[in-house]
Amino acid sequence: MTVNSLPVRTEIPVRTDTETPPRRSRRLLRPGAGRQHHAGPLAYVLLAVMAILSIFPLYWTMVAASTDNTRVSQSPPPFLPGPNLFSNLARAWDEAAMGKAMINSTIVAGVIALSTVMFATLAGFAFAKLRFKGRNILLMLVIGTMMVPPQLGVVPLFMMMSELGLAQQLPAVIFPTLVSAVGVFFMRQYLSEALPDELVEAGRVDGAHSLRIFWSIVLPVARPAMAVLFMITFVHAWNDFFWPFVVLDMTNPTVPVALTQLSAGYVRDQSLIMAGALLGTLPLLAMFIVFGRQIVSGIMAGAVKG
Amino acid sequence: MATSTTNALVGEEPAGPSPKPGTGRSGQRRSALLHRLDLKGAPYAFVAPFFVVFAAFSFYPLIYTAWISLHGVELATLDVMQWVALDNYVDLVNDSRFWNALRNTITIGVISTVPQLLMALGLAHLLNYRMRASLFFRVASLVPYATSVGAAALVFTMLFERDFGMINWALGVVGIDPLDWEADKWPAQAAISTIVIWRWTGYNALLYLAAMQAIPAERYEAASLDGASRWKQFTHVTIPGIRSTVVFTIVLSTIGATQLFGEPLIFGQGPNGVTGGADNQYQTLGLLLYEEGWKNYQMGRAATVAWAMFLLLVLVFAAQRLIRRLRPRTP
Numbered sequence: 358m359t360v361n362s363l364p365v366r367t368e369i370p371v372r373t374d375t376e377t378p379p380r381r382s383r384r385l386l387r388p389g390a391g392r393q394h395h396a397g398p399l400a401y402v403l404l405a406v407m408a409i410l411s412i413f414p415l416y417w418t419m420v421a422a423s424t425d426n427t428r429v430s431q432s433p434p435p436f437l438p439g440p441n442l443f444s445n446l447a448r449a450w451d452e453a454a455m456g457k458a459m460i461n462s463t464i465v466a467g468v469i470a471l472s473t474v475m476f477a478t479l480a481g482f483a484f485a486k487l488r489f490k491g492r493n494i495l496l497m498l499v500i501g502t503m504m505v506p507p508q509l510g511v512v513p514l515f516m517m518m519s520e521l522g523l524a525q526q527l528p529a530v531i532f533p534t535l536v537s538a539v540g541v542f543f544m545r546q547y548l549s550e551a552l553p554d555e556l557v558e559a560g561r562v563d564g565a566h567s568l569r570i571f572w573s574i575v576l577p578v579a580r581p582a583m584a585v586l587f588m589i590t591f592v593h594a595w596n597d598f599f600w601p602f603v604v605l606d607m608t609n610p611t612v613p614v615a616l617t618q619l620s621a622g623y624v625r626d627q628s629l630i631m632a633g634a635l636l637g638t639l640p641l642l643a644m645f646i647v648f649g650r651q652i653v654s655g656i657m658a659g660a661v662k663g
Numbered sequence: 664m665a666t667s668t669t670n671a672l673v674g675e676e677p678a679g680p681s682p683k684p685g686t687g688r689s690g691q692r693r694s695a696l697l698h699r700l701d702l703k704g705a706p707y708a709f710v711a712p713f714f715v716v717f718a719a720f721s722f723y724p725l726i727y728t729a730w731i732s733l734h735g736v737e738l739a740t741l742d743v744m745q746w747v748a749l750d751n752y753v754d755l756v757n758d759s760r761f762w763n764a765l766r767n768t769i770t771i772g773v774i775s776t777v778p779q780l781l782m783a784l785g786l787a788h789l790l791n792y793r794m795r796a797s798l799f800f801r802v803a804s805l806v807p808y809a810t811s812v813g814a815a816a817l818v819f820t821m822l823f824e825r826d827f828g829m830i831n832w833a834l835g836v837v838g839i840d841p842l843d844w845e846a847d848k849w850p851a852q853a854a855i856s857t858i859v860i861w862r863w864t865g866y867n868a869l870l871y872l873a874a875m876q877a878i879p880a881e882r883y884e885a886a887s888l889d890g891a892s893r894w895k896q897f898t899h900v901t902i903p904g905i906r907s908t909v910v911f912t913i914v915l916s917t918i919g920a921t922q923l924f925g926e927p928l929i930f931g932q933g934p935n936g937v938t939g940g941a942d943n944q945y946q947t948l949g950l951l952l953y954e955e956g957w958k959n960y961q962m963g964r965a966a967t968v969a970w971a972m973f974l975l976l977v978l979v980f981a982a983q984r985l986i987r988r989l990r991p992r993t994p
Contacts, residue, residue: 396792510724533720567705616813649802657873
C-alpha cells in the first residue's frame with residue numbers, strides 16, 4: 358500500500374501574483390481558519406473511544422509479548438502485562454531473525470529517506486522557483502505517476518533485479534524508491550510558499566550558480582519540511598511490504614518480510630510472535646511519540662485544501 | 664520576465680564566483696556562457712533524478728509487463744521467453760480462481776473502504792472541535808498508520824483467533840456464538856477489512872481535518888445566520904468544502920484496495936496465506952499474482968494478472984467519473 362502516501366493538491370496553483378507576501382513561517386501547522394466550536398462531553402467520549410480503538414491492538418501486542426505461550430492461548434485472553442517482556446524481545450531478536458531484519462530495515466529506510474529528501478528538495482526547488490520550459494507539464498507528469506501502483510510492474514522488476522544479480526540484496530529494495538513523486542510534490546508545495554522569490558533573486562545578483570543557491574539559500578529554508586519528509590518517508594520505507602517480500606528472502610529480510618516468517622507457522626510460540634511484531638514497530642512508535650506533532654502537521658500540510 | 668532581469672544583471676557583473684576569475688573579455692564571456700548554461704540546464708538536472716528513477720523502475724516495468732504477459736516465462740529460467748500470444752489471457756478468463764479473486768478484491772475493497780472513509784469523516788469532524796489534548800488525539804489516531812502491515816496483521820490474527828481470540832471471547836460475553844474468522848468466507852473478509860480500516864482511518868481523518876480547517880469561517884457564519892442547524896451546516900458547508908479531498912481519498916483507497924496483498928497473506932497464517940484460505944475464500948488479485956509467479960513459477964501468467972489489475976483500476980476510475988458526471992449537481 359505504498360500508494361497511500363501524502364496527498365496532493367488536485368489543481369496546482371501556479372503563482373502569478375507578486376503582491377502577496379510569501380509566507381516565511383518555519384512551522385508547517387497552519388492555524389485553523391474553519392469552524393472552531395468547543396467540544397462537548399459527547400465529543401470527548403467519542404474521541405476517547407477512538408483513541409482506545411487505535412491504541413488497544415498495540416497495547417495488547419505488548420501484553421501478549423510479555424506473557425508466555427500458554428497464557429496467550431487461553432480464554433479469556435490476558436489483559437495485563439506479564440513478566441516476560443524483555444526475555445521475549447531478546448528471543449525474538451535472536452531466534453526469529455528480527456535482529457538482522459531490524460538492521461536491514463534501518464539501512465533500507467534510512468537510505469531511502471535520505472535520498473528521497475535530497476532529490477525531492479532539489480526537484481521541489483526547481484518546480485517551485487526556477488523557470489524552465491515544460492515546467493507545468495513535467496509537474497503534472499510527476500503527479501500523474503502517483504496513480505501508477507508500483508505493484509503492477511513487479512514481474513519485470515524482479516527479472517531486472519535477478520539479471521543485475523541484486524535479487525535478495527538490499528539495493529533491490531532501495532533503488533526503485535530512491536525518490537518519490539509524493540516527496541517532490543510535498544517539497545514543491547512547501548518551497549513555493551516558504552521560500553521568498555527575492556532570496557533566490559538576491560543569490561543570482563550575487564552571481565551564485567543554481568547549486569550554490571540551493572545549498573546556501575534553499576536548504577536552510579527547507580529544513581523543517583525536509584525533516585518531516587524524512588520521517589514520513591522512513592515510516593513508509595520501513596513498512597513497505599509487497600516488493601521487499603517478493604525480492605528478499607529469509608536469509609536477508611526487512612522487518613515486514615521477517616514478520617511473515619513469524620506468521621508462517623515456523624514459530625509456534627504466540628508470545629514470541631507478538632514480541633517480534635512489537636519489536637518491529639517500536640522504532641516507529643518511538644518516532645511518533647517524540648515527533649508526533651511534526652508528523653501530524655506534515656501530513657496535514659500536504660493535504661488537499663478545499 | 665525575471666529571467667531577463669537576471670540575465671541583464673549578470674551581463675554587468677559576470678565575474679562573481681567563477682572558479683577562475685578569467686583574463687579580460689574571454690574570461691567574461693566564458694563565465695557568462697556558463698551562467699546561461701546554468702540557468703537553462705540546472706532546472707532539468709534538478710528534476711532529472713525523479714524521472715530517471717520513475718522511468719527505470721516504474722514506467723518501463725509497467726510497459727514491459729504487457730510484453731511478458733504475451734509470453735510463457737518460468738521463474739527458474741527468466742531469460743527464456745516463449746511467445747504464446749494471448750494464451751495467458753484466454754487461460755485467465757477461463758480460470759475460476761481469477762473470477763474468485765476479482766470478486767474477493769471487490770468485496771473486500773468495498774467493505775474496507777466505505778466504512779473507513781465514513782469513519783474518517785466523523786473522526787475529522789470531532790478532531791475539528793476546539794478542545795484540550797487535541798494533539799494527543801491526533802497522534803493517537805495516527806498510531807495505526809505507524810504500524811506495519813506485518814505487525815498489524817499478526818496482532819489482528821491473534822485477536823480474531825477462533826478458540827482463544829479476544830473478539831470471540833467478547834462476543835461470548837454478550838451471548839453471541841463464536842465465529843470462525845479464518846475458514847468462513849464472510850467473517851474472514853470482514854476480519855481482513857478490519858485490519859485495513861484500523862490502519863488507514865486516522866490517516867484519512869487527518870487529511871479531512873486539514874481540508875475542514877481551510878474552509879473560511881464566514882461560510883459557517885452565513886449558514887448559521889440563515890438558521891441552518893449543525894447538521895445542515897455539516898452537509899451544506901463542510902462536505903462541499905472538502906469535496907476534492909474526499910475525491911482524492913477515494914482515489915487513493917481504491918488504488919490501495921485493488922492492490923491488497925499483505926493483510927490477507929499474513930492473516931492466512933502460512934500455507935493458506937498465498938492461496939487466500941483453504942478454499943481461496945479471501946484470495947485477492949494481488950495474492951493470485953504472487954501465487955502464479957512465485958509459487959507456480961509462471962511469470963508470464965503473473966504478468967497477465969498484473970495487467971488485469973491495471974485494467975480493473977482503469978475501469979473503476981472510468982465508472983467513478985461516469986457516476987460523477989451523471990449525478991445532478993447540487994447548487
